[in-house]
Amino acid sequence: MRKLVLLAVSVLALVALGRPATALAYGAQGHEVVGAIADNLLRPAARARVRALLGMPLRAASTWADCVKDVMPVAGQGMRYNPDPRFRAACRRFDTPAGRARMQAYVARNWDRCAADSHDQACHKTYHYTDVAIQHDRYDRAHAGTSDHDIVAAMAAAIDVLQGRPAPGPVAIQNPTEALLLLAHLVGDVHQPLHVGSVYLDDEGRLVDPGPSGGPIDRHIDTRGGNAIEDGNTNLHAQWDAIPRSIDPAVLPAAMLKAARAIPPTPGPVAQWPARWASSTMLVAREAFAGLSFTRVGAARPGNWVVTLHDRPAYEATRATLQQRQLTLAGARLAQVLNALWP
Template sequence: MSRTVVARGWFLGALLGWLGAIALYPSAASAWGYEGHRVVGAIADQLLKPAAKAKVQQLLNEGDRHGIDLRKSGPWLDCVKSVARHDDGRFHYEVDPEHLDYEVPCTPFNSARERARMVDYAARNWSTCSYKPDGFERGCHNTFHFVDVAIQRSTFDRSFQGTNPHDLVAAVSAAIAVLQDKPIPSPFPFSIKDKKEALLLLAHLIGDLHQPLHVGSVYLDPNGQPVDPDVSHQVDPGSDTIGGNAIQDGVAVPYHQPAS
């Protein structure tokens, strides 16, 4: 085994080690918004060994003046949501003048190069699945943040209702594969350009994985009673969800109906 491969494997092992350690800090995942993601990233920064931290810095910065670390990287995937597709098919990063506070966590990525990276990422991952939570086409990359496994399940399995090839667990697997120099597992429809992009995804997704309402859904019948979709009910395909993280924006999650 070459020295390069050994170093790469050691770095990834250290990196994945902090992912598991994050689970020991529930308070870090209980916060909503960018603050929670920054806390998760900050814990990761503290847990990394010096050599692994140096590798993370090398991957994330590329000479960027902001000195991006995992704490600053945590909100990146939410910043990407500011990328919109226009009717002419072009993509643009758009700042909402009525919500300039949304840009606070995105400041480390406001250079032309980093904005271009976000636009490019959103464009590559926009149409890889059909996602119309409110009747309008949204970028497929928005589905990477959650997985709708029923709360009755204590484990995760791809056979469960609510999983799909572009959910949160699949996105984590895809990002790890890129960091391991492996192909993204089929049939996961992710386009991850390089290891920096993979690390930006992972820094955010591990936070999502431990936040409430991101992994686990309540399924209701038409009378509002909880049901287990894996036992006696099927999900109404017309009632797509947008993930529990949207509740913070005042969006109601549609009902799931049993099969007729």
């Protein structure tokens, strides 16, 4: 009996260690769910182009843009891929000699395209988010937190390359394969509300306006999409990245697929879809920050806040519902854009 208990404890410990909760934004699981939904909704022409460009389904390709975050400069050797063992499982499919060369070339080309105004030293990491204050009800380049190298700009650049035009601005995409690897990931991220909407807070934890786009944002009020808002030993951003474990990309819930097929098409020209999707996520971000209050941590970790949930069970239930809805939307819209590009 004691042995059984020990076995159970060590299995639980292994499960806990293997859980990809934070570092892979939205988690490999979330991205694979989005890719798997889109795989099911592709029409034959788009499916054939995806297979030709990627050699793998969207579900597998969806994690590439997070895997490349483990490419770093090594003195005297240029960029080197050195995978974090905790996340290797979702990245192993890219870890071939040709796959490493592709990842290293992408990062070398994009590393310092925007260093001056970035939280991250590596510019390509900024392609995964934008930080629009939730007081706004839509994404607009006039708002602080947006840039020509944010998630909307990066998706627009990927669409340009897939339509046969060069990528504009700082986002440097070499070919359609790289563009599709990016798009398959970023359409997932742009539906994660804390990858789009953010709160800027004063010392009393009240919402403040970070001002217009272009000027430097006061680091003291910036929560970095909820990454600086602590809840126990995790943070608000990470909690929204980690999706309910019951949603399995290998066995998609039938109700989710049915709902994805019923999502209405995005209106307007394809080039405008990234901004439209970000605008729709802004309204979800408002819900994600509702019912919360914030207290500055103080000298221990300056620049961080602690969150208080007014009704934790209700908040967590709402979060799970919204996450499922957003994953469904993302999967449907990834298929929409590829079906529109390759009718």
